[in-house]
Amino acid sequence: MPAERESKSAEKTAARTTSLWPEQAPELLPIPLPDRLLVPIGIRGAGDASVKPAGTLIQRGDRIADHAAESSHVPLAPESGTLGQVRPIRLTSGQTAAAVELFVSNQPSAPSQNTLKPSEDFSSLVSGLERIRSAGVWADRHASPDLIGQLNQIVARPIDTLICTILDSDASLRLNAAIAARFGDEVVTGVSLLARTAGARKVVLVVESSASPEWMSPMAKAAEREKFQIIDLTNEYPQSDPTLIVYSLTRRKLRPGSLPTTRGVLVLDAAAALAVCRAASNEPMLTVPVAVHDHANRHSHFLLAPVGITIEHLLKHLAIPMQDAIVRGGDLLRDVTLRADAVIAGGELTIHVTARELKMIPEPCIRCAWCIEACPTLVHPAQILDALQRRDLKMADRAGVAACIECGICSYVCPSGLPLLHAVREIREVKLAIGSDTLAPKE
Numbered sequence: 001m002p003a004e005r006e007s008k009s010a011e012k013t014a015a016r017t018t019s020l021w022p023e024q025a026p027e028l029l030p031i032p033l034p035d036r037l038l039v040p041i042g043i044r045g046a047g048d049a050s051v052k053p054a055g056t057l058i059q060r061g062d063r064i065a066d067h068a069a070e071s072s073h074v075p076l077a078p079e080s081g082t083l084g085q086v087r088p089i090r091l092t093s094g095q096t097a098a099a100v101e102l103f104v105s106n107q108p109s110a111p112s113q114n115t116l117k118p119s120e121d122f123s124s125l126v127s128g129l130e131r132i133r134s135a136g137v138w139a140d141r142h143a144s145p146d147l148i149g150q151l152n153q154i155v156a157r158p159i160d161t162l163i164c165t166i167l168d169s170d171a172s173l174r175l176n177a178a179i180a181a182r183f184g185d186e187v188v189t190g191v192s193l194l195a196r197t198a199g200a201r202k203v204v205l206v207v208e209s210s211a212s213p214e215w216m217s218p219m220a221k222a223a224e225r226e227k228f229q230i231i232d233l234t235n236e237y238p239q240s241d242p243t244l245i246v247y248s249l250t251r252r253k254l255r256p257g258s259l260p261t262t263r264g265v266l267v268l269d270a271a272a273a274l275a276v277c278r279a280a281s282n283e284p285m286l287t288v289p290v291a292v293h294d295h296a297n298r299h300s301h302f303l304l305a306p307v308g309i310t311i312e313h314l315l316k317h318l319a320i321p322m323q324d325a326i327v328r329g330g331d332l333l334r335d336v337t338l339r340a341d342a343v344i345a346g347g348e349l350t351i352h353v354t355a356r357e358l359k360m361i362p363e364p365c366i367r368c369a370w371c372i373e374a375c376p377t378l379v380h381p382a383q384i385l386d387a388l389q390r391r392d393l394k395m396a397d398r399a400g401v402a403a404c405i406e407c408g409i410c411s412y413v414c415p416s417g418l419p420l421l422h423a424v425r426e427i428r429e430v431k432l433a434i435g436s437d438t439l440a441p442k443e
Contacts, residue, residue, distance in 0.1 A: 020171045020210075021210070021211070021215065022212075023214065024214075025174075025178045025181030025182055026300075027182070027302065028178070028179075028289050028302050028304040029302065029303055029304065030287075030304045031303055031304065031306065031309065031313075031317050032317065033079055033104050034104065034310075034313040036084075036102065036103055037078055037079065037081075037102045037104060037307070037309060038089050038101060038102075038308045038341075038343045039064060039075055039078065039099055039100050039102050039307060039345075040075065040089065040098070040099045040307075040308070040345045040346070041065055041068070041099060042069075042072060042098035043072055043073075043091075043095070043138065043140060043346070050065050050066045050068075051064060051065045051075075051083070051100050052064060052065065053083070054084050054085055055082060055083065056082070057080075058081060058082070058083055059077065059080045060078070060079050060080045060286070061076055061077060061284055061286060062076065062077050063075070063076060063077075064076060064077055064083065064100055064102075068133070070133075070152065071152060072133075072138070072148065073132075073133050073137060073148060073285075073346075074133050074134050074135075074136055075100070075136065076135075076286060076307075077102060077286075078286040078306040078308055079105070079306060080104070080105045081102045081103050081104040081105045082102070082103045082105070083100055083101065083102060083103075084100065084101030084102065084103055085100070085101055086098055086099070086100050086101075087099060087100075087101065089343045090342050090343070091329075091342065091343055091344075091345060091346075091347035091348075092311070092329035092330070092338060092343070092344055092345075092347040092348040092351065093140065093142070093330065093336065094329065094336040094338075095140070095347065102308065122193045122197050123197070124197060125151070125154060125155055125197045125198055125199070126155060128193065128194075129151045129152065131279060131280070132148070132276060132279055134279075135275075135278075135279035135284040136284045136285045136286070136307070137275045137276060137279050137284070137285045138285070138345075138346040139268065139269070139271065139272035139346045140346055141269075141330065141346070141347050141349065142241065142242075142330055142331065142334070143169075143240040143241065143267075143269050144165075144267065144268045144269035144271070145259055146259060147268055147272050147346075149259055150259050150261045150268075151194075151198070153259055154198050154199075154261055154266065157262070157264075158199055158264070159198055159199065159264045159265060160199075160200060160202060160264050160265075161200055161201070161203075161204070161249075161250060161265045161266070162191065162194060162198065162202070162203045162265070162266045162267075162268075163204050163206060163246070163249060163265060163266070163267045163268075164187070164191045164203075164204070164205050164206070164267075164268055164270065164273050165206045165240050165245060165267065165268075165270075166180045166206060166207045166208070166211075166216075166219070166269075166270050167206055167207070167208055167233065167235050167239060167245075168208075168350075169235075169237050169240055169331045169332075170293065170331070170332065170352075172293050172298075173291040173293050173300055173350045175271070175290075175291040175302065175349055175350055176269050176270040176271065177207075177208070177211060177212075177215055177216075177270075178291075178302055179270040179271055179274055179289055180207075180216060180218070180219040180270050181212075181214075181215035181216070181219075182218075183274050184216075184217075184218030184219030184221070185219075185222045186273075186274050186277040186278065187219055187222075187270050187273045188205075188219060188222035188223050188226055188228065188273075189277040189280070190272075190273035190274055190275070190277030190280075191203060191226075191268075191273050192226050192228075193276055193277065193280055194266065194268070194273070194276055198266055202229070203226070203229065204228070204229050204230075204231055204249060205219065205223055205228055205229070205230045205231070206231050206233055207230060207231070207232055207233075208233065208235040209232040209233060209234050209235070210235070211232070216230075233245075233248065237331070237407070238331065238333075238376060238407040238409070241376075242254060242260050242267050243256050243377065243405050244377075244405070245267065246260055246265050250263070250264075250265060252265065255403075256377070256404060256406075271288065271289055271349055274289075275288075285307065286306065286307055287304050287305060287306050288304075288344060288346065289304055289305075289349060290302075290303045290305045290314070290349050290350075291303070292320070292350075292352075293350075293351070293353070294318070294320050294353050295352065295353060295354040295355065296325075296353070296354075296355060301318055305344050307344070307346075308343060308344075308345060309343070309344050310340065310341050310342065310343055310344070311327055311338055311339070311340055311341070311342045311343075311351065312340035314344065314351070315327070320353050322340055322353075324356050325353050325354065326353075326354050326356050327339075327342075327351060327352070327353050328352045329342065329348040329350070329351060329352075331407070331408070332354075333407060333408030333409060333411075333412050334406060334407065334408045335408055335411070335421060336348070360417040362416055362417045362418045363416040363417060364416065365382050365386075365416055367382075368415060370413045370414065370415065371410035371413060371420055374409045374410060374413045375404075375409065375410060376405070376407065376409070377404065377405055378400065378403065379399065379400040379401070379403050379404045380399040380400055381399075381414075381420040381421075381423070381424070382418070382420065383395065383396075384396050384399045384404075384420070384424055385418055385419070385420055385423040386399075387401075387427065388423045388426055388427055393427065393430070396427045401424060401427055404424045406421060406424060406425065408421045
């Protein structure tokens with residue numbers, strides 16, 4: 001009987017594992033264009049783009065700005081239409097940015113006047129970077145940090161390793177895996193172009209150890225031709241965080257929030273690699289892959305969305321009501337809440353829609369140390385909250401606030417419901433705003 005029960009248990013485990021990896025990867029379905037898009041023109045303070053005047057008629061793929069900062073992409077029109085005003089927006093990563101309104105035309109799109117240069121421009125890093133920028137390619141999300149910023153840094157600081165992560169933090173939103181399954185050749189081509197131009201001697205594609213061979217086969221075959229290394233990792237959240245993945249593969253310590261290129265490593269995800277490949281084929285980044293999980297109905301959607309579409313339009317298309325719901329961008333536990341007007345572009349590409357939770361009233365800390373035991377970077381979250389309450393930045397430093405990757409595990413496991421992640425973020429905002437070690441007491 002024990003052997004029989006063990007056999008049935010193994011069968012159930014195998015069935016659960018199989019259900020997480022369907023036989024076929026999901027298709028990325030296109031979204032109908034809305035009447036208006038909000039096209040980002042300035043990321044990370046690079047909002048000095050010389051935008052064409054409001055009322056300008058523009059064709060699909062044309063430049064929206066005559067000039068863009070070197071630290072930013074060149075903004076392109078995702079569709080033909082009329083330009084409106086520049087306005088502040090919030091991206092799905094929670095960052096603020098500048099965007100220009102684009103009122104979409106109902107007329108068929110004319111050919112773009114923004115002709116990209118031949119793909120031979122990838123022969124050097126400087127020309128390759130310009131090619132990427134000119135194609136409107138950018139990525140700035142947690143597992144694929146500031147692509148243009150990394151490439152700019154490589155110009156002055158060489159790297160030796162390139163890591164392309166195919167990991168997904170949520171089994172219900174395997175977007176990177178779906179991209180690798182559907183566009184494996186293109187992902188590897190994009191990685192190859194970047195590796196050559198950046199001078200990376202070692203190239204690693206990181207996949208989940210339990211990944212479906214059928215999903216990974218197209219990418220694996222292309223990687224074998226390029227002689228790239230594929231490494232299987234146990235994908236325990238938050239393994240895809242750059243700080244953790246760089247240390248896991250190179251044993252180099254990356255300070256959270258710093259670009260991986262400071263440690264000689266270029267890190268990007270499958271979606272960014274795909275965009276780079278298509279830029280080399282004269283295809284600008286006018287759309288992005290997006291995955292949405294509707295927690296109420298336990299259903300995931302995999303989509304191809306135009307750059308500049310809002311969360312409101314996206315969820316309306318999917319018939320997911322926003323009323324009495326909370327929308328979060330990126331990993332669920334990071335708790336980056338989004339408003340209806342948040343814009344999808346090069347920021348986070350996974351969206352979670354959950355029911356609105358009842359407001360939790362925190363209880364006193366019971367000193368259980370669960371937050372410390374669960375922390376992947378050995379931070380003392382409860383002590384950071386204590387430091388915030390005491391208004392003592394030195395205490396927060398001793399608790400390891402600089403090592404926090406804001407994964408949100410501490411808040412998730414806390415039996416007292418303490419706002420530990422919020423405390424880290426508030427301390428960091430204060431440290432950026434002032435230079436002293438001790439804050440004035442709250443009035």
